Amino acid sequence: MNPIGAVARNTFREAIRDRILFSLVFFAAAMIGAAILFTQMSFAIDAEALINFSLTALTLFGIIIAVFLGNQLVAKEIERRTLYTLLAHPVRRWQFVLGKYAGLLLTLLVNCGLMALAFVLALSYVLHGTHPGEGNLAAALLFIFLQLALVTALALLFSCFSSPVLAAVFSLALFLVGNFADDLRAMGRTTQHVPAKLLALGCSYLLPNFSDLNVVTAASHFQPIRLSLVFLNTGYVVVYAGALLLAACAILEGRDLK
Amino acid sequence: MIAIECTQLTKDYPVGFWRQRPRRALDQLSLQVEAGEIFGFLGHNGAGKTTTLKLLLRLVYPTAGTARILGKPIGDPRLARQIGYLPEAPYFYDYLTCRELLAYYAELAGVAPATREADVRVALRRLGMESFADLSLRKCSKGMLQRVGLAQAIVHRPAVVFLDEPMSGLDPIGRREVRDLMLELKAQGTTIFFSTHILSDAEQICDRVAILQQGCLRGMGRLEELLAEPRPEVEVVWMPASNRPLPEAWASAAQLLSQNGQRRSVVASCELWNWLDALRAHGGRLISLTPLRRSLEEVYFQDAPPKDASGGAA
Structure with missing residues (x-):
């Protein structure tokens, strides 16, 4: 018996039955529509535009789904008291947190996988076959999934001690700020004002760095993405999300479920 | 064997935003529940019943005191397999069917896959839910949810x-079925600890009860002991003399029982002999004398002072 697996499967089942994946239909329709529209333009423009548009849309959809589902993971279970019955069974609180996270990652993986499939089909239709940037596209898709994994971990952490609305606001705010982490670091390096330098550098290292995970522009312009960046980004997300999950487990473990 | 044991169990909840101060929800509760008995935990809303259950299930942590279930400390992870819990006004994953929900909880409880389906079927049958097994929980009535909640607990x-208020939301037939189920579980050796504010339910099935008032234990014991303590009153059934007028004071205090003039009076025990002398002097006839026993409701209201308007625990 594996409580983490059971909770993960149930979370996935909930997401499927909550019709979250219906968003895919909308996304797929948008892809096909965009593909048909872009084929009316020149080759050089339509490939770039389609890749840029599709990857941005994929990120946006994914983030919305991750925040929407993630912030309700724990808060909704406490609010509706379903967590009480669950924890009366041989399920530890940390197992519940990890199970929820795993279930949501699985949901996002399926969701993103299907959206990516729609994107690839549309791209193939536009380009009538292969194009030189498959490796870049695969890396860009992986990075989008890593962003979603990080946002989900943030949402999960916040939902352990705040309401679903606040958890969503906090997660989105950190996602937006995290997209400027590189700018913040550059500012910290150039400024001469010591307190501002320390603050900017400290925040840039502490905040989740989403800017390094955003390679949409590079992918759409067929610029090479280094393999080392793939490993570094993956390692970074694993460590950062792991730390967030540890904090979420510790918070829920010490919390009275009134 | 002692199944549940609480020792000086205390819980304070912080109240206030800036300057938090503790509010005592449960105050040094000590009790023992024998294995195989049905133990009723009585108290009005806010008396601390749900807090006690949550403490025993580690949903909230005690401020002080300890508790053991089946001889193990309540934090022991092995314990959860041997515990069933029905929360008050349960809400379940409404995207599941009754059968799926029970299968999910059975899996979490460690029921082997080979027997899981059969165990789910048995639980559904015991609660009379077989025909609703594949009904989505979002389409279930409150009473059906209560039954599903009981099924998942067993x-x-x-x-x-x-069981936290297990009869809540049930119609009279459902209440009787739940009482029968509890008696059946007891016959199988299961210990049942249930909270209620419906005294008649407790009176019918409990071996022992505890009365909680504003977080404090006000009384505990076997029902027959609590109820056996005689009330200082006697019920007298008597017949007045046919040839004399009935004194006014007697007529207003006595209840007419039958057309032939038989009456019933409740007399204080200390006044009984004087009352009987007066009856004899009047020429009346004594039919029966019955010492009155207390009902659980009287015990409860004697032990429980009037509810404070400020409320109490969760």
């Missing part, structure tokens, strides 16, 4: 079952 055949 699907893994626990040794101890905690």
Whole structure:
């Protein structure tokens, strides 16, 4: 018996039955529509535009789904008291947190996988076959999934001690700020004002760095993405999300479920 | 064997935003529940019943004191397999069917895959839910949800079952079925700890009860002991003399029982002999004398002072 697996499967089942994946239909329709529209333009423009548009849309959809589902993971279970019955069974609180996270990652993986499939089909239709940037596209898709994994971990952490609305606001705010982490670091390096330098550098290292995970522009312009960046980004997300999950487990473990 | 044991169990909740101060929800509760008995935990809303259950299930942590279930400390992870719990006004994953929900909880409780389906079927049958097994929980009535909640509490055949207001939301037939189920579980050796503010339910099935008032234990014991303590009153059934007028004071205090003039009076025990002398002097006839026993409701209201308007625990 594996409580983490059971909770993960149930979370996935909930997401499927909550019709979250219906968003895919909308996304797929948008892809096909965009593909048909872009084929009316020149080759050089339509490939770039389609890749840029599709990857941005994929990120946006994914983030919305991750925040929407993630912030309700724990808060909704406490609010509706379903967590009480669950924890009366041989399920530890940390197992519940990890199970929820795993279930949501699985949901996002399926969701993103299907959206990516729609994107690839549309791209193939536009380009009538292969194009030189498959490796870049695969890396860009992986990075989008890593962003979603990080946002989900943030949402999960916040939902352990705040309401679903606040958890969503906090997660989105950190996602937006995290997209400027590189700018913040550059500012910290150039400024001469010591307190501002320390603050900017400290925040840039502490905040989740989403800017390094955003390679949409590079992918759409067929610029090479280094393999080392793939490993570094993956390692970074694993460590950062792991730390967030540890904090979420510790918070829920010490919390009275009134 | 002692199934549940609380020692000086205390819980304070912080109240206030800036300057938090503790509010005592449960105050040094000490009790023992024998294995195989039905133990009623009585108290009005806010008396601390749900807090006690949550403490025993580690949903909230005690401020002080300890508790053991089946001889193990309540934090022991092995314990959860032997426990069933029905929360008050349960809400379940409404995207599941009754059968799926029970299968999910059975899996979490460690029921082997080979027997899981059969155990789910048995639990559904015991609660009369077989025909609704594949009904989505979002389409279930309150009473049906209560039954599903009871089914999930027993699907893994626990040794101890905690039920928080199990009769809530049930019609009279459903209440009787739940009472029968509790008696059936007891016959199988299951210990049942259930909270209620419906005294008649407790009176009908409990071996022992505890009365909680504003977080404090006000009384505890076997029902027959609590109820056996005589009331200082006697019920007298008597017949007045046919040839004399009945004194006014007697006529207003006595209840007419039958057309032939038989009457019933409740007399204080200390006044009984004087009352009987007066009856004899009047020429009346004594039919029966019955010492009155207390009902659980009287015990409860004697032990429980009037509810404070400020409320109490969760």
